[in-house]
Amino acid sequence: TRQEHRELRLDAMKAVRTVLQSLHGSIVAPIAVRTVSAGGGDDKDSATAGRTVSTGGSDKDLNGTGPPSTVNIDTNGTSNSNSNSTLVQVFDSKKRRREEEARVILRFNQKPSSGISYAGQCGHIDPDDAVDVAQYLLKMKDSFEKTQIGEYLGREPDYQGGFALKVLHAYVDQLNFAGMVFDDAIRFYLSGFRLPGEAQKIDRIMEKFAERYSLQNPTVFVNADVAFILAFSIIMLNTDLHNPSIKEERRMTKEGFIRNNRGISDGGDLPEEFLTAIFDRIRENAISLKEDDEARERTGEGKEEGASTLSPSVLNPSAFFSNHYVEMDRTRETNFQKERDQIVRNTESLLKRKKRHHHPSKAPSASFGAAASRSSVKFVRTEDSGLQDEYVSPMFEVTWAPALAVFSTAMESANGTAGALASIASDEELELATKNAAEAVEVCLNCFQLAICTAGLCGNDTARSAFVRALENFSLLGTGRLMEYRHVRCIQTLLRLGRDDGELLGSTWEHIFRALSEVARLRNLYEYMARND
Numbered sequence: 001t002r003q004e005h006r007e008l009r010l011d012a013m014k015a016v017r018t019v020l021q022s023l024h025g026s027i028v029a030p031i032a033v034r035t036v037s038a039g040g041g042d043d044k045d046s047a048t049a050g051r052t053v054s055t056g057g058s059d060k061d062l063n064g065t066g067p068p069s070t071v072n073i074d075t076n077g078t079s080n081s082n083s084n085s086t087l088v089q090v091f092d093s094k095k096r097r098r099e100e101e102a103r104v105i106l107r108f109n110q111k112p113s114s115g116i117s118y119a120g121q122c123g124h125i126d127p128d129d130a131v132d133v134a135q136y137l138l139k140m141k142d143s144f145e146k147t148q149i150g151e152y153l154g155r156e157p158d159y160q161g162g163f164a165l166k167v168l169h170a171y172v173d174q175l176n177f178a179g180m181v182f183d184d185a186i187r188f189y190l191s192g193f194r195l196p197g198e199a200q201k202i203d204r205i206m207e208k209f210a211e212r213y214s215l216q217n218p219t220v221f222v223n224a225d226v227a228f229i230l231a232f233s234i235i236m237l238n239t240d241l242h243n244p245s246i247k248e249e250r251r252m253t254k255e256g257f258i259r260n261n262r263g264i265s266d267g268g269d270l271p272e273e274f275l276t277a278i279f280d281r282i283r284e285n286a287i288s289l290k291e292d293d294e295a296r297e298r299t300g301e302g303k304e305e306g307a308s309t310l311s312p313s314v315l316n317p318s319a320f321f322s323n324h325y326v327e328m329d330r331t332r333e334t335n336f337q338k339e340r341d342q343i344v345r346n347t348e349s350l351l352k353r354k355k356r357h358h359h360p361s362k363a364p365s366a367s368f369g370a371a372a373s374r375s376s377v378k379f380v381r382t383e384d385s386g387l388q389d390e391y392v393s394p395m396f397e398v399t400w401a402p403a404l405a406v407f408s409t410a411m412e413s414a415n416g417t418a419g420a421l422a423s424i425a426s427d428e429e430l431e432l433a434t435k436n437a438a439e440a441v442e443v444c445l446n447c448f449q450l451a452i453c454t455a456g457l458c459g460n461d462t463a464r465s466a467f468v469r470a471l472e473n474f475s476l477l478g479t480g481r482l483m484e485y486r487h488v489r490c491i492q493t494l495l496r497l498g499r500d501d502g503e504l505l506g507s508t509w510e511h512i513f514r515a516l517s518e519v520a521r522l523r524n525l526y527e528y529m530a531r532n533d
Helices: 004-036 044-048 083-110 114-121 129-139 145-153 159-173 183-191 197-214 223-244 255-259 272-284 290-299 317-358 370-374 389-414 416-420 429-457 461-475 483-501 507-531
Strands: 052-054 070-072
Touching: 004 223, 044 290, 083 114, 083 389, 114 129, 114 145, 129 145, 145 159, 145 197, 159 197, 183 197, 183 223, 183 272, 197 223, 223 255, 223 416, 255 272, 290 317, 389 429, 389 461, 429 461, 429 483, 461 483, 461 507, 483 507
Parallel strands: none
Antiparallel strands: 052 070
16 A cells, blocks of 8 residues: 555665664774763763763654664673674674685686685685585686686596696586586586687596596486587587678588587487577577677677687687687786776775774764763764774765665655645545655654764765755755755754754854854844735
């Protein structure tokens, strides 16, 4: 129903508000802890230490429904809740894991054995367990260079004492081909890596596939050798039909494909309709990697002119080698550039952090709400930036823009909700809709306040300016348009921000002063009209 939809939307907005509250509280609570604990044994500070510290910036709480959001501080100056530290540990672990995986990807794409070794050092896998490595290659197949995966799986039997061959066997054993059409099984198999161009490597890779397919589909072929020969023939067909360098009149025909596969089934022939169906499917849909398909779509080439999973020069090994090594050189150069850019970004981040640590006096102070102001407790950023730099800032960076879009849309749609329903809804539904709209406005304003304070604490000038500017626009001050209650609440929120959290506003004070000037102008106009009446 319409009411259920409105309630669901309001619940979703409250969920986003909870995210902002968490980010804001993750800065405010540690600052409060440090401030209270820094008081030593002073009686005044001791009396303050057991109380509740407000994290809000208004006489209402940031939820818009009750008393201020609080963080309880015990007499030892520590938080009563361990949930924050637990969440931080989880986030830290995931962040570290992503960074390690990024380095593994860089190393693997340059040299697969190096990437596998580094993944083992990071504890992601057991580098001496072929099954573990095979599972990792399957898991990371969309991140690793598929050319490198194929090269590693096709390595010689004596490479690393036969370990790469064990990985190949374990890799294929992880796949399930039961009940699959033969050429579809080949597509699925080759979706995880790019088949190398060296014939011996293709032999090893496809021989294991044929063995696995025959084991899981014992009624399709008389033995694994038939599956291997046909698989190799299909790969040749795929290259012949979809290699743009081969002229149309020289491409393999259906009759030629059937003729090439006569007598491969222990001296007998495979059913002609079976081979015909395979030919038709390969002709209509090339066996190719999704990365190649996406690249062709971006360049507008289309499938008819696209490259297959194999290099076009698969039938000419000497030509393949030269192209292959040129491609590997380009890959190494790209990976080197990525690694260098990552080092530059990390260095810039460290320099910025050190700069803030060396100039703590320039960091804006923050009073968090009327309750804190009345108790003469001020919380300021210190050299120990803690959660702010490591966790809150990057999370707020990816959160603030979607949050602004959500709450701006909600503020825009909060007008006239009841009016739109007047002709089709009952009085009870109109009342519920009006109540829902009023609550949505309060949630939006709470979130604007939270986001502005968090942006100020994190030093995110872009986010702070965007939220304050949006709040000013929603006030309709200076536009000459008729104001509703929600517009008045926007003005009140702007002025409250200036009163309670002015230290966090920075350059956005311009909007506060503009709003204040407009309010003063309207008041003077009202008084002038009252005197004339």
